[in-house]
Amino acid sequence: MEQVFIEMINKHRGIIYKVCNLYGLSREDKNDLFQEVVLQLWRAFPSFREESKQSTWMYRIALNTAITNFRKESKRPERREISADEFQIPDLGAYPEEDEQMFMLKQAIEALTEVEKAIILLYLEEKSYEEISEIIGISKTNVGVRINRIKVKLEKIIKTDRYELR
Structure with missing residues (x-):
């Protein structure tokens, strides 16, 4: 076993x-x-x-x-991480080759609820609605509705972020 x-x-x-x-x-x-x-x-x-x-x-x-x-x-209680700047250590976790669109998508996904993150992860993994339904525990129809709502929400978040950057 x-x-x-x-x-x-x-x-x-x-x-x-x-x-x-x-x-x-x-x-x-x-x-x-x-x-x-x-x-x-x-x-x-x-x-x-x-x-x-x-x-x-x-x-x-x-x-x-x-x-x-x-x-x-x-x-x-909230924990605060000590930043690399405070230690004057370069950030080795940054990926300069990562393109702006991927970065913005990741940032937008961070703004989603926990269940929305789970659904969009599975959707981006190209899982079928049936598989997502089985994993999350909601109906197949509800999966479709939620994915569409999440897409709209992500689009709004990304547009808002781009506007704020200007």
Whole structure:
């Protein structure tokens, strides 16, 4: 059983990375969330009945863990990270080659609610409405409606940000 679990995690680890990158603020947060997701997957693994694809099951566990973790974190007193400027250390995490449109999309996605982030992540992963429905736990019709609303919301956020930059 342990070997099967390890193989599944290795095969679909990209799912966990995507969720952690979406919901983790700092590198440490992402690492902590990664560990928490793997732990929750391990706990849930004995009850996995293969009624859905492994990737669908993993997305559901990972997103639920991330959202639960986010809610717990938002109830804690605010933590402030020490910036690289305060240490006079260059920011090694910046990617100058990243184009402006991708940066603006990422910024706009950050403004979404946790459920909206989950839906748009799955949509950008080219999951079908049926798969998104199964992972998130809403109807297929509701998935379509929410995706359209999210697209409109993202467009407004991006337009507002561009206007403010001028």
